[in-house]
Amino acid sequence: xxxxxxxxxxxxxxxxxxxxxxxxxxSRMEGPARRVVSxxxxxxxxxxxLLPPERVAAVTWLSRDPSRSTVADLAAxxxxxxxxxxxxxxxxxxxxxxxxxxxxxxxxVLRRLGHPVHDVGIPTTEAEVEAQIRELAALLGVAxxxxxxxxxxxxxxxALPIPAPGPRxxxxxLDPNGFTVGRGSIVDAMINRAGLDNAGAxxxxxxxxxxxxxxxxxxxxxxxxxxxxxxxxxxLATALLQHPALxxxxxxxxxxxxxxxxxxxxxxxxxxxxxxxxxxxxAHQAATPVAGEGRP
Amino acid sequence: xxxxRPRPIVPGDRRARRLSLWLALATLLLLIVSIGIGYAPLxxxxxxxxxxxxxxxxxxxxxxxxxxPRALLGALVGFALGLTGAAMQGLxxxxxxxxxxxxxxxxxxxxxxxxxxxxxxxxxxxxxPLGGLAGALVATGLVYGIAGRGAGTMALILAGVALSSLCGxxxxxxxxxxxxxxxxxxxxxxxxxxxxxRSLDHVWLVLGPIALGTALILSTAPALDALTxxxxxxxxxxxxxxxxxxxxxxxxxxxxxxxxxxxxxxxFIGLVVPHLVRPLTGHxxxxxxxxxxxxxxxxxxxxxxxxxxxxxxxxxxxxxxxxLIGAPFLFWLIWRLRRTG
Numbered sequence: 001x002x003x004x005x006x007x008x009x010x011x012x013x014x015x016x017x018x019x020x021x022x023x024x025x026x027s028r029m030e031g032p033a034r035r036v037v038s039x040x041x042x043x044x045x046x047x048x049x050l051l052p053p054e055r056v057a058a059v060t061w062l063s064r065d066p067s068r069s070t071v072a073d074l075a076a077x078x079x080x081x082x083x084x085x086x087x088x089x090x091x092x093x094x095x096x097x098x099x100x101x102x103x104x105x106x107x108x109v110l111r112r113l114g115h116p117v118h119d120v121g122i123p124t125t126e127a128e129v130e131a132q133i134r135e136l137a138a139l140l141g142v143a144x145x146x147x148x149x150x151x152x153x154x155x156x157x158x159a160l161p162i163p164a165p166g167p168r169x170x171x172x173x174l175d176p177n178g179f180t181v182g183r184g185s186i187v188d189a190m191i192n193r194a195g196l197d198n199a200g201a202x203x204x205x206x207x208x209x210x211x212x213x214x215x216x217x218x219x220x221x222x223x224x225x226x227x228x229x230x231x232x233x234x235x236l237a238t239a240l241l242q243h244p245a246l247x248x249x250x251x252x253x254x255x256x257x258x259x260x261x262x263x264x265x266x267x268x269x270x271x272x273x274x275x276x277x278x279x280x281x282x283a284h285q286a287a288t289p290v291a292g293e294g295r296p
Numbered sequence: 297x298x299x300x301r302p303r304p305i306v307p308g309d310r311r312a313r314r315l316s317l318w319l320a321l322a323t324l325l326l327l328i329v330s331i332g333i334g335y336a337p338l339x340x341x342x343x344x345x346x347x348x349x350x351x352x353x354x355x356x357x358x359x360x361x362x363x364x365p366r367a368l369l370g371a372l373v374g375f376a377l378g379l380t381g382a383a384m385q386g387l388x389x390x391x392x393x394x395x396x397x398x399x400x401x402x403x404x405x406x407x408x409x410x411x412x413x414x415x416x417x418x419x420x421x422x423x424x425p426l427g428g429l430a431g432a433l434v435a436t437g438l439v440y441g442i443a444g445r446g447a448g449t450m451a452l453i454l455a456g457v458a459l460s461s462l463c464g465x466x467x468x469x470x471x472x473x474x475x476x477x478x479x480x481x482x483x484x485x486x487x488x489x490x491x492x493x494r495s496l497d498h499v500w501l502v503l504g505p506i507a508l509g510t511a512l513i514l515s516t517a518p519a520l521d522a523l524t525x526x527x528x529x530x531x532x533x534x535x536x537x538x539x540x541x542x543x544x545x546x547x548x549x550x551x552x553x554x555x556x557x558x559x560x561x562x563x564f565i566g567l568v569v570p571h572l573v574r575p576l577t578g579h580x581x582x583x584x585x586x587x588x589x590x591x592x593x594x595x596x597x598x599x600x601x602x603x604x605x606x607x608x609x610x611x612x613x614x615x616x617x618x619x620l621i622g623a624p625f626l627f628w629l630i631w632r633l634r635r636t637g
Binding site for chain 1: 334335336338352354355357358361362363421424492493495496497609610611
């Protein structure tokens with residue numbers, strides 16, 4: 001503990017705080033931040049995985065919900081905030097990590113008050129995920145933890161089963177409200193990583209986009225990827241998945257249930273999501289003995 | 297307001313019947329167009345062949361499970377709204393009455409919301425429409441109980457208004473208490489009305505209540521005609537007005553409750569269609585009923601085809617489109633009333 005803070009101080013003296021380069025208003029900081037507040041579910045996940053609990057001043061309340069977060073157990077050990085600027089000021093952070101698209105008004109207030117804020121974007125590829133983790137780890141002065149996390153993610157990816165030869169099965173994401181995922185998203189990257197073709201990409205959907213059910217069915221996808229969180233409160237959004245037309249597709253389509261928390265954020269969960277998809281791909285190929293026979 | 301002319305029964309009735317026939321043909325035509333139109337190119341003939349042969353091809357699934365129910369529900373809901381609008385305007389002798397005037401729409405919406413967000417939907421797949429139907433029927437009982445068997449039209453309207461605002465408040469309360477943070481947004485969208493991605497299950501669910509309610513409403517035609525002479529005159533002609541109100545209230549609950557339960561609240565059709573048809577049938581509310589229902593079906597099918605042809609995705613809500621078309625008509629109606637009145 002003492003050693004680490006000494007090392008941190010030394011690093012700050014020698015390199016004039018290179019770790020704080022990404023943050024604004026770094027005048028308040030001397031060395032790596034000691035009280036970090038995270039204002040976004042995904043930055044929560046990275047901060048909690050990278051830092052010891054005593055350096056995390058607060059994360060968002062969302063991280064404690066096991067249906068949304070992959071780090072609910074870690075989040076239980078640290079305080080939570082609901083994203084109000086007042087709460088954040090109350091825990092007196094020396095670094096705020098926020099998502100590029102969330103809690104913007106809170107972030108603006110905190111910036112105006114001179115607090116250093118580091119924004120984290122949304123990664124769309126495996127490489128961006130790793131770069132993002134390394135960047136944040138360097139900023140927090142825990143580069144070695146960052147490398148460990150990246151290595152863990154890579155190890156889980158390399159443990160994925162090798163896709164069977166032959167044509168790649170086609171998969172379509174059907175999210176609540178009939179949304180699907182096209183090119184240019186981490187979900188698309190994971191679908192490809194698992195040895196599948198993303199049928200949503202052919203629908204000219206960029207990022208997320210709504211597709212009518214008839215379009216979804218007529219894509220003739222082999223695998224339907226749905227959100228697996230069944231213990232959520234009832235929502236009209238998920239009622240679509242009970243439609244008889246989907247039930248009648250029956251055995252010609254394999255349903256892969258991926259909890260959305262696995263691939264919402266940059267973290268080891270991504271590889272778990274890819275593993276579920278890869279297993280579904282193998283199951284589908286096993287159920288279709290001769291390639292091409294299953295479809296007219 | 298209306299002048300009672302000597303009754304040229306036969307020509308007028310024949311004209312109304314011919315009009316109904318044309319409107320029925322138009323409904324049929326639009327049903328076919330509605331099935332033919334969609335978001336993805338569909339080989340209808342292959343779909344039809346596969347469907348008839350019982351083969352579960354993707355095309356036949358889309359045709360039978362998605363396009364067909366959407367078209368059928370468009371016709372049924374439009375018919376329900378047009379018919380009830382005409383009946384309510386006849387019963388209340390007020391050109392601004394609409395199908396929801398007795399509180400049935402608001403009650404159906406509340407029933408649906410309650411059934412869904414209470415978690416009942418996890419146990420019963422069709423909880424939402426079933427809840428809507430139940431809400432409408434309970435509301436009817438309430439309106440009738442409050443207004444009383446002997447009460448007049450005014451009491452009925454006031455009971456309907458009171459019930460509408462109570463159900464609106466209860467819906468908001470249910471949404472406040474829902475564990476789903478998106479419930480309010482979801483239900484606001486749902487209430488704007490849509491026929492997207494409904495299923496044949498919905499059709500089977502509402503077919504019975506709509507048929508029964510339609511029969512009840514159509515059976516009141518002679519009494520509605522007599523009512524144009526005034527309540528006292530109608531009673532002296534031997535029509536039992538309490539019975540007429542009961543039939544219409546129950547009929548409206550079945551028909552409109554079903555419509556709201558499967559499609560949300562689609563406004564203006566029930567209000568505007570009777571005014572469109574009335575000049576063609578003569579000012580006899582009984583004769584207006586069937587053509588008005590059929591014209592409602594034509595209009596709603598047309599609006600539903602329109603939302604799919606417009607390049608707006610996700611598609612516009614039906615209630616939005618019908619209101620955008622209906623509101624200018626209403627202004628015109630008011631303007632015309634001002635000139636004649």
